[in-house]
Amino acid sequence: MGTLKSVALATVFVVAGVAAALAHAKMNASVPKDGETVVAGLSEIQLQFSKPLRLTLIHVRRVDEQQEIAVSSELPTSFVDSAKVAVDALQAGSYEVSWTAVSNDGHVMKGSFAFFVMRSPDAQPAR
Ligand SMILES: [Cu+2]
Secondary structure, eight states, X not given: OOHHHHHHHHHHHHHHHHHXXXXXXXXXXXXXXXXXXXXXXXXXXXXXXXXXXXXXXXXXXXXXXXXXXXXXXOOOSSOEEEEEEEBSOOOSEEEEEEEEEEOTTSOEEEEEEEEEEEOXXXXXXXX
């Protein structure tokens, strides 16, 4: 006995696991959008999620310079469905934002998106 029953049970667990994963929050939108090009001077990045979650980490990296960008805002301490990240005005370059969060069932989620900053036409010469 048991084989068919365990197969059936295992199937139930797999299906339940998939359903739980699908029920998790994901990033709906961001400013800048993934893949977007914006003008230099951007100093706020926004993330928006499908469901409230508790952010535990947000990293902003300038990819082309292998440089970590300092985030000057605190992470929200409660469950939120959107967050704003303050950074020093961004220079032209390519950036990646990665985040880690905990959903209300305790699961850890991660995501990232990338965007480009271009020199504004009326900018002072680059340093
Ligand atoms: Cu979960």
